[in-house]
Amino acid sequence: MNNNKIVTIYDLAKHLDLAPSTISRGLQNNPAVHPRTRKKIFAAAEEMGYRFNTFARNLRKQRTYTIGVIVPRLNSYFISGILAGIELELNASGYNMLISQSLELESNEAKYAQAMLNNRVDGLIVNLAANTSSLKHFEEYTRHHIPLVFVDRVFEDDDFNKVVINNKQAGYEITSHLIKQGCRRIVHLTGNLSRNVYQERKAGYLQALQDHDIRNNPELVLETDLTEEASIEAAAQILKMEPRPDALFVANDLSAVICMKAFKDAGLNIPGDIAIAGFNNEIVSRISDPMITTINYPGEEMGRTAARQLISLVEGKSPHELTNTIILKSKLIVRASTLKNKPKP
Amino acid sequence: MNNNKIVTIYDLAKHLDLAPSTISRGLQNNPAVHPRTRKKIFAAAEEMGYRFNTFARNLRKQRTYTIGVIVPRLNSYFISGILAGIELELNASGYNMLISQSLELESNEAKYAQAMLNNRVDGLIVNLAANTSSLKHFEEYTRHHIPLVFVDRVFEDDDFNKVVINNKQAGYEITSHLIKQGCRRIVHLTGNLSRNVYQERKAGYLQALQDHDIRNNPELVLETDLTEEASIEAAAQILKMEPRPDALFVANDLSAVICMKAFKDAGLNIPGDIAIAGFNNEIVSRISDPMITTINYPGEEMGRTAARQLISLVEGKSPHELTNTIILKSKLIVRASTLKNKPKP
DNA sequence: TTGTAGGCGTTATCAC
DNA sequence: GTGATAACGCCTACAA
Numbered sequence: 001m002n003n004n005k006i007v008t009i010y011d012l013a014k015h016l017d018l019a020p021s022t023i024s025r026g027l028q029n030n031p032a033v034h035p036r037t038r039k040k041i042f043a044a045a046e047e048m049g050y051r052f053n054t055f056a057r058n059l060r061k062q063r064t065y066t067i068g069v070i071v072p073r074l075n076s077y078f079i080s081g082i083l084a085g086i087e088l089e090l091n092a093s094g095y096n097m098l099i100s101q102s103l104e105l106e107s108n109e110a111k112y113a114q115a116m117l118n119n120r121v122d123g124l125i126v127n128l129a130a131n132t133s134s135l136k137h138f139e140e141y142t143r144h145h146i147p148l149v150f151v152d153r154v155f156e157d158d159d160f161n162k163v164v165i166n167n168k169q170a171g172y173e174i175t176s177h178l179i180k181q182g183c184r185r186i187v188h189l190t191g192n193l194s195r196n197v198y199q200e201r202k203a204g205y206l207q208a209l210q211d212h213d214i215r216n217n218p219e220l221v222l223e224t225d226l227t228e229e230a231s232i233e234a235a236a237q238i239l240k241m242e243p244r245p246d247a248l249f250v251a252n253d254l255s256a257v258i259c260m261k262a263f264k265d266a267g268l269n270i271p272g273d274i275a276i277a278g279f280n281n282e283i284v285s286r287i288s289d290p291m292i293t294t295i296n297y298p299g300e301e302m303g304r305t306a307a308r309q310l311i312s313l314v315e316g317k318s319p320h321e322l323t324n325t326i327i328l329k330s331k332l333i334v335r336a337s338t339l340k341n342k343p344k345p
Numbered sequence: 346m347n348n349n350k351i352v353t354i355y356d357l358a359k360h361l362d363l364a365p366s367t368i369s370r371g372l373q374n375n376p377a378v379h380p381r382t383r384k385k386i387f388a389a390a391e392e393m394g395y396r397f398n399t400f401a402r403n404l405r406k407q408r409t410y411t412i413g414v415i416v417p418r419l420n421s422y423f424i425s426g427i428l429a430g431i432e433l434e435l436n437a438s439g440y441n442m443l444i445s446q447s448l449e450l451e452s453n454e455a456k457y458a459q460a461m462l463n464n465r466v467d468g469l470i471v472n473l474a475a476n477t478s479s480l481k482h483f484e485e486y487t488r489h490h491i492p493l494v495f496v497d498r499v500f501e502d503d504d505f506n507k508v509v510i511n512n513k514q515a516g517y518e519i520t521s522h523l524i525k526q527g528c529r530r531i532v533h534l535t536g537n538l539s540r541n542v543y544q545e546r547k548a549g550y551l552q553a554l555q556d557h558d559i560r561n562n563p564e565l566v567l568e569t570d571l572t573e574e575a576s577i578e579a580a581a582q583i584l585k586m587e588p589r590p591d592a593l594f595v596a597n598d599l600s601a602v603i604c605m606k607a608f609k610d611a612g613l614n615i616p617g618d619i620a621i622a623g624f625n626n627e628i629v630s631r632i633s634d635p636m637i638t639t640i641n642y643p644g645e646e647m648g649r650t651a652a653r654q655l656i657s658l659v660e661g662k663s664p665h666e667l668t669n670t671i672i673l674k675s676k677l678i679v680r681a682s683t684l685k686n687k688p689k690p
Numbered sequence: 691t692t693g694t695a696g697g698c699g700t701t702a703t704c705a706c
Numbered sequence: 707g708t709g710a711t712a713a714c715g716c717c718t719a720c721a722a
Contacts, residue, residue: 008715019693024717034691049485054464055409056715058399059698066443073427075645076420087446088525091457096464097445098411101393101432112436119399119441127479140394144351228628257632283573287602289609300420316452364709369701379707401699404714667697 005052015104016044020027041087058120065119066096067310068116072104072153076283077254078299079127082151085154086301093311095122096286104130110137121146123310128153130225135160147313151306152299153195161313161323163306165330167197171204173332174249174277177293179212181273181340186214189234189259190251191226198223201251201279220245233256235262246274247338253278253285256292260337275338288335297329352395372397392412398472400538402526403465411441413461417449417498422599422627423644424472425583426495431470438656449475455482456583465650466491468655473498473685475537480505490665492658496651497644498540506658508651510675512542516549518677519594519622522638524557526685528592531559532624534579534604535596536571543568545626558648563588576600580607591619592683598630599621601637605682620683635681643673 009023013290018037025058026033026041033041044050058064059224067090071079083099084232090097099119100112100319109129116124117140124141128150141148147161154162178186191198202221209216211268222237226231231250256278260270268274270290276296278285285292305326312318354368357365361368363382371378371386378386412435416424428444435442441468445457454474461469461483469486473495480500486493492506499507523531534548536543547566549625564575567576567582576595580603595601601623605615613619615635623630623639630637636671652680657663 011713019696020715021717022692024715025692028717030720032691036691049488051459051463051485053404053715055400055403055647056698059398059404059700060715060717062698064400075422075425077420080420081445084446087419087444091445096460097444099432099442100436101429102591114396115441118396140396143394151368173470228631250389250707254628254632255522261632283599284629284632285631287599287606287633323591323656353697364711366701367708369699372699377707382707396691398699401714402701404698404716405700407701407714573693576721 007045007048008053009050011048012041012044012050014030016040016049018030037281043333050052054162055157062120062145064096064120064122065094066119066309067099067314068098068112068119068121068122069126070100070102070109070112070116070124071127072102072129074099074101077134077284078252078280078297080126080297082303082306085300087303087305088300088309089307095311102129105332106132106134106137112140113137117141117144117146122205123147123149124151125149125151125159125231125306125310126150128155128195130195133194147310149310149313151302153197154230156196156223159323161309163309163326163328164196165297165302165328167200168204168207169280170330171201171249173204174207174279174293174295175205176212177279177334178249178275178334179208179214181247181271181275181338183295184214185217185220185243185245186247186249187220187222187238187241187245188249188251189222189224189226189231189238190226193223205249226252226255228254228258231258232262235259239263239266239268244274247271249277250273250277253280253282253294255286259340260288260292271336271338271340275340279327280335288337289335293338294333295334296331296333301306303327349481352390352393353398355387356393357389357395360393361385367443383446389620398562407465407611409441409467410439410463411443411464411466411657413443413445413457413464413466414471415445415447415454415457415469416472417447417462417474419444419446422623422629423597423642427472427648427651430645430650431652432648434649434652434656440656444503446506447474451477451479451482458482458486461479462486462491463488468492468494468659470494470496470655472496473500473540473581475540478539492655492665494651494655494658496543496647501541504668506654506670508647508654508671508673509674510642512545513549513552513556515624515642515675515677516546516594517553518549518639519640520553521557521625522677522679523592523594523620523622523683524553524559526592526616526683528588528685529559530565530588531592531594532567532583532586532590533566533591533594533596534567534569534571534576534583534600536569537618538568550594551561553640571597571600573603577607580604583607589619592621593619594622596624598625598627598637601639602629602633604638606631616683616685617680620685622683626678630680633682638680638683639678641676641678643675647673 102109402432
């Protein structure tokens with residue numbers, strides 16, 4: 001109706017010959033205003049194209065209904081799932097979502113944590129960068145009692161809220177499965193070991209070896225950044241190992257599929273010559289040939305859980321003092337890429 | 346240093362026995378402030394743990410330095426790339442990014458467009474939902490002169506800024522390539538045809554058929570939602586076609602790979618029995634066996650371009666009146682999945 | 691049921 | 707170079 005001028009409650013007040021406070025109350029459905037008055041207010045708001053100013057309200061209320069989210073990368077299938085889960089919960093509860101990507105750098109993470117603080121986010125969800133070595137850039141959140149939840153990539157020995165899976169157990173299960181299939185020389189290809197998720201998967205791998213009396217050979221653990229290039233390189237390195245390993249446990253599906261392709265191109269048979277297991281149950285694990293044994297990793301559910309927990313902290317429904325760790329269930333999914341002993345018909 | 350109380354410029358002013366306005370100027374590096382004073386101000390700010398309040402500034406400045414982004418889904422590899430590109434540019438220019446996902450529903454899209462307006466975003470980037478049939482929920486942006494850029498999925502006949510690729514040409518190239526490989530009975534599996542991207546790819550497909558004197562058979566065009574399930578179903582349907590098609594052009598890589606897997610499971614040889622081409626050059630197209638012929642689709646670059654264009658509009662560096670369309674280059678990438686005529690040695 | 695007045699934290703304008 | 711003061715738009719005691 002109106003053109004460009006921004007309409008405020010004062011304009012509505014003048015138009016209706018009422019006080020701004022009455023307009024404010026009416027728009028909030030405050031029962032103190034007469035239904036007739038309220039109706040007039042809404043009609044005028046509609047007619048004049050009124051939009052309320054979130055900033056003014058935030059300034060006044062000292063609340064922003066905005067949650068910050070810092071992730072290492074946006075262009076990752078797994079991260080997308082977490083974000084989707086977070087977004088669903090936040091929007092359902094009327095919160096906005098402010099996103100930054102640290103590009104796996106602690107320095108960016110710290111910078112964005114500060115920026116989010118300036119934006120007065122009501123809470124923050126973080127998936128740590130690969131090289132983050134301290135959480136001191138989050139101390140100000142604690143000091144100001146702004147709730148903080150870490151999801152997936154966390155620090156073990158801290159006093160923060162976290163949503164994780166049991167990576168060690170998952171690593172243990174997948175390695176034990178490989179051993180049960182008769183594999184003895186199992187390579188583990190993993191990411192930055194200063195991050196809990198990779199460190200623990202490796203711990204599970206080592207534990208499984210030990211429990212099955214297989215001597216650990218440090219040369220069989222390859223630490224890379226799990227990018228496409230690094231995976232191709234790692235595959236070449238594995239092909240050159242003497243004697244050739246009979247299994248490969250990779251810390252993520254995409255990298256596992258890339259390795260598998262390299263092995264197939266080199267004429268190897270999967271799983272006959274080498275069994276391959278991944279991690280995350282990404283779609284690529286299902287479309288590869290053979291399909292890849294993996295761990296179902298509930299990314300979206302982790303996002304939802306983290307968001308729910310954060311909201312309940314923000315709204316004071318959970319006590320701030322009690323930090324807690326939520327461990328979601330992960331599950332081994334056995335597929336053809338590791339089935340050396342074909343199930344009997 | 347300090348504990349929980351939020352520090353404002355008034356606190357700094359009192360502490361330093363200066364006026365709040367001087368503090369404000371000092372913090373903004375206003376040259377009118379004496380260097381010695383400024384130094385004292387920064388020292389006190391640091392010591393007292395001052396953080397400026399973005400909302401108060403926004404309220405005052407009538408600017409938010411926040412850009413809204415509405416996408417159909419967050420958990421999509423292609424969308425992630427666009428978002429990553431947008432985020433890079435926005436952060437580089439000091440803007441925040443507020444994200445919502447429409448879940449492919451026009452109703453959500455409209456709702457979030459309104460919410461972003463309430464949040465006074467300085468501009469908005471949109472990737473349309475599958476079922477969006479009108480742009481009237483964006484009219485208010487035009488009315489208030491809030492810049493708007495559509496990326497990838499757009500309306501053709503509108504008067505808005507857009508960043509796209511030439512989908513028709515890409516569809517034409519890929520279909521012509523299949524024809525040159527000797528294919529005559531080419532199935533086209535696509536998404537919601539009311540969206541420009543799918544509509545145009547199909548137009549390119551039809552044009553190529555016509556230019557090569559191949560009669561169009563409407564039964565060979567399958568419109569689905571391109572989900573994992575729909576793709577599996579479509580593959581089954583194609584397998585039942587009589588006579589069997591000799592090529593399949595799918596509007597996205599993931600769906601193409603899923604179909605390929607189904608065909609291989611049914612004993613078909615790729616590309617011998619049926620050639621397969623995808624779209625987007627996602628990583629799955631490179632790890633499938635055989636690798637998939639596709640169109641390189643610069644998602645991240647589209648995101649960057651959209652963000653750059655939006656920022657230049659927001660900052661008044663481009664005129665608002667001139668809406669424009671930026672068409673990025675896409676490129677046919679030929680791989681084994683369509684090479685029926687092996688290149689001569 | 692409605693109105694008045696003050697404040698949320700910052701910046702801009704005008705004085706001094 | 708610094709200070710006083712009035713906005714920005716909304717919300718909420720408190721008063722009427």
